[in-house]
Amino acid sequence: MSSVKPNYITGKIKYFFNELFTFVKFSLNAFRHVPHNIRYPLEFFRAMYEIGVKTLPIILLTGFFTGMILGLELSDTFEAIIAGTSQFIGAALSVGLLKELGPVLTALIVVSRVCSSVTAKLGTMRVTEQIDALQTFAVDPVDFLVTPRVMAGIVSVPVLSAMSISIAFLGGWLMVTVGFEVDNSLFWEMAQFPLKLYFVWESVTKSAVIGGVVLLISTYMGFHTRGGAEGVGKATIRSVVTSSLMVIVLDYLIGTAYILAY
Amino acid sequence: MGTDMKEKIKISGLSKKLGGRMILNGLDLTIYEGETFVLLGQSGIGKSVLLKHIIGLFLPDKGKIYIDSELFDPQDPKSLKKVRKKCGMLFQGGALFDSLSVGENITFALDHLRPDLSQEEKQRKVQISLDLVELEGKEDLPIASLSGGMMKRVALARAIVAEPEIVLFDEPTTGLDPIMVTTIDELILSIKRKLNTTFVVVTHDLYSARSIADRVGLIFNGRIVFTGSAPDIEKSENPYIHQFVNGIPSGPLTA
Numbered sequence: 001m002s003s004v005k006p007n008y009i010t011g012k013i014k015y016f017f018n019e020l021f022t023f024v025k026f027s028l029n030a031f032r033h034v035p036h037n038i039r040y041p042l043e044f045f046r047a048m049y050e051i052g053v054k055t056l057p058i059i060l061l062t063g064f065f066t067g068m069i070l071g072l073e074l075s076d077t078f079e080a081i082i083a084g085t086s087q088f089i090g091a092a093l094s095v096g097l098l099k100e101l102g103p104v105l106t107a108l109i110v111v112s113r114v115c116s117s118v119t120a121k122l123g124t125m126r127v128t129e130q131i132d133a134l135q136t137f138a139v140d141p142v143d144f145l146v147t148p149r150v151m152a153g154i155v156s157v158p159v160l161s162a163m164s165i166s167i168a169f170l171g172g173w174l175m176v177t178v179g180f181e182v183d184n185s186l187f188w189e190m191a192q193f194p195l196k197l198y199f200v201w202e203s204v205t206k207s208a209v210i211g212g213v214v215l216l217i218s219t220y221m222g223f224h225t226r227g228g229a230e231g232v233g234k235a236t237i238r239s240v241v242t243s244s245l246m247v248i249v250l251d252y253l254i255g256t257a258y259i260l261a262y
Numbered sequence: 263m264g265t266d267m268k269e270k271i272k273i274s275g276l277s278k279k280l281g282g283r284m285i286l287n288g289l290d291l292t293i294y295e296g297e298t299f300v301l302l303g304q305s306g307i308g309k310s311v312l313l314k315h316i317i318g319l320f321l322p323d324k325g326k327i328y329i330d331s332e333l334f335d336p337q338d339p340k341s342l343k344k345v346r347k348k349c350g351m352l353f354q355g356g357a358l359f360d361s362l363s364v365g366e367n368i369t370f371a372l373d374h375l376r377p378d379l380s381q382e383e384k385q386r387k388v389q390i391s392l393d394l395v396e397l398e399g400k401e402d403l404p405i406a407s408l409s410g411g412m413m414k415r416v417a418l419a420r421a422i423v424a425e426p427e428i429v430l431f432d433e434p435t436t437g438l439d440p441i442m443v444t445t446i447d448e449l450i451l452s453i454k455r456k457l458n459t460t461f462v463v464v465t466h467d468l469y470s471a472r473s474i475a476d477r478v479g480l481i482f483n484g485r486i487v488f489t490g491s492a493p494d495i496e497k498s499e500n501p502y503i504h505q506f507v508n509g510i511p512s513g514p515l516t517a
Binding site: 128129130132133135136137138139 | 351370374
């Protein structure tokens with residue numbers, strides 16, 4: 001028993017680094033095809049439609065309700081501590097939504113709606129030999145299937161995130177000004193007060209990096225699927241779990257980097 | 263096969279290890295221009311792996327493949343592109359793109375293999391290939407609505423639309439009813455007569471092999487252990503083909 005454990009751990013470590021190396025190679029290969037996809041952008045536009053346009057309704061809906069519940073809970077808590085403090089909620093909402101909740105919430109919705117379907121689709125294409133068939137038509141499958149989706153992730157997630165932040169802020173504003181009767185001009189003044197320009201860059205950076213990484217993970221998992229329908233299911237689970245984890249890790253790393261830099 | 267026939271595909275010392283198992287082990291094989299070569303063998307013995315080496319979907323561990331006497335290097339993009347223009351492949355499950363219609367699936371192959379053709383010319387070629395597989399007028403059907411036999415025929419139309427010099431068939435009759443098996447075999451023979459291309463067919467279906475083959479080969483332990491004409495397989499004293507053809511459980515062919 002004791003001789004099995006170190007082998008098992010060594011095997012797992014080897015597997016992790018092997019997988020990481022393959023993933024880095026796969027990512028570099030995907031970025032190598034960016035110029036070609038800029039020249040022939042049809043697949044990129046298709047991916048933008050799938051990732052951006054089709055995800056927009058759910059992003060707007062969740063954003064609006066998140067803003068409302070944030071406004072409600074924060075105002076209620078602040079008022080319970082010191083009466084009249086709900087007038088400062090605009091500040092908490094603007095910073096919280098712009099720097100954290102907007103990018104993270106959007107990315108998690110993209111992971112659940114887009115990454116799962118991308119992995120399932122590419123995984124099915126792999127196990128049914130459709131990716132092999134593409135190659136026999138002299139089509140580079142990374143150029144055709146991966147790069148346009150990763151580019152669409154990098155471009156569309158910041159746009160979705162900006163829309164989510166805007167609609168969430170609208171929801172919060174409605175709740176605070178109507179529900180808690182905070183003065184409209186005071187709310188806006190408070191909302192602008194703590195904002196700094198780098199918050200915007202931080203938010204855009206987080207969304208773009210996370211958008212690219214989660215699409216790379218989901219295409220990678222789909223591309224390396226083995227073993228029929230069960231394999232597709234397992235790859236989809238791995239894709240969603242790894243991508244969700246990376247959303248939180250990258251949010252922390254980029255947030256820390258910006259705080260250290262400014 | 264005589265020396266008067268031109269070598270189309272020559273495989274020399276091909277070896278491939280997959281998942282720790284030696285699938286191809288110094289395999290040698292020559293396929294001649296214009297013939298239908300049927301490769302027989304047990305399930306999981308490496309028949310499809312061999313086909314995928316010919317079209318560059320697998321990289322060999324050792325050995326060389328020559329097509330039209332030219333060394334095929336799958337790692338050289340030029341060599342790869344050249345071979346992929348020369349070869350069409352029918353995959354075991356069809357490998358049709360389910361988001362596209364029948365016509366779009368076939369046009370897709372032309373768009374990438376023959377970008378030089380005009381839209382009208384592509385349309386004409388799609389019609390011709392659909393006629394060849396007896397699916398004229400079905401170009402707008404979605405893939406999900408097709409039966410197994412129709413899928414194989416669409417996949418066949420897609421494999422031949424760019425007029426390849428070599429067509430590789432991976433188990434073209436697997437999973438089909440006996441009538442559809444005969445239909446597909448007749449289609450292969452009729453297309454062969456019309457196009458005069460080189461066909462390499464991988465199967466374990468003896469009925470199909472007898473119907474369509476000019477020559478037959480048997481693969482075992484990563485090597486070709488028998489080659490001969492289609493009638494030879496019945497009367498051959500080669501212990502491998504004798505055991506395979508007669509379905510004898512004990513003998514040199516082990517599971």
